[in-house]
Amino acid sequence: xxxxxxxxxxxxxxxxxxxxxxxxxxxxxxxxxxxxxxxxxxxxxxxxxxxxxxxxxxxxxxxxxxxxxxxxxxxxxxxxxxxxxxxxxxxxxxxxxxxxxxxxxxxxxxxxxxx
Numbered sequence: 001x002x003x004x005x006x007x008x009x010x011x012x013x014x015x016x017x018x019x020x021x022x023x024x025x026x027x028x029x030x031x032x033x034x035x036x037x038x039x040x041x042x043x044x045x046x047x048x049x050x051x052x053x054x055x056x057x058x059x060x061x062x063x064x065x066x067x068x069x070x071x072x073x074x075x076x077x078x079x080x081x082x083x084x085x086x087x088x089x090x091x092x093x094x095x096x097x098x099x100x101x102x103x104x105x106x107x108x109x110x111x112x113x114x115x
Contacts, residue, residue, distance in 0.1 A: 014066035018057050025070050026077060029063040043092045044112045056096040 009017065015032035035057040043052045068077040080086065082101050089097070095110040106112050 013059065018055070022062075024073070025063050027067045027069055030059050030061065033062050034059045038104050039096055040107045041092065041096045041099060041110050042107065042112070043095070044046045046094065046111065046113075050090055052092075054092070054096055056100050 015035045018035055019030050020033040027105060039056040041054040045051060051090045066077055068074050092110055095108050099106055099108045
């Protein structure tokens with residue numbers, strides 16, 4: 001849910017930050033207590049950039065209708081069936097989504113150098 005380059009604000013828990021990011025990006029409001037951690041991605045950016053870690057959450061309760069509030073960063077915002085995801089997902093978030101679907105509770109080391 002949270003965009004990789006953003007961070008929790010001072011004093012925010014991860015779930016509070018995720019709920020805030022969700023609302024900022026989609027207009028959906030969720031109680032942070034309703035977010036369940038489903039997967040973690042450790043992403044190696046390469047090129048000397050710092051590595052990142054992403055926490056992926058799931059909820060079944062929210063308020064509002066989804067809207068793309070960041071059209072300069074997001075081409076589209078739609079619901080998809082888990083077995084019919086688009087091919088052009090951004091690789092890092094796609095790794096988290098696939099982890100949620102196929103390895104809930106696990107950790108993916110994405111783009112990590114071999115060895």
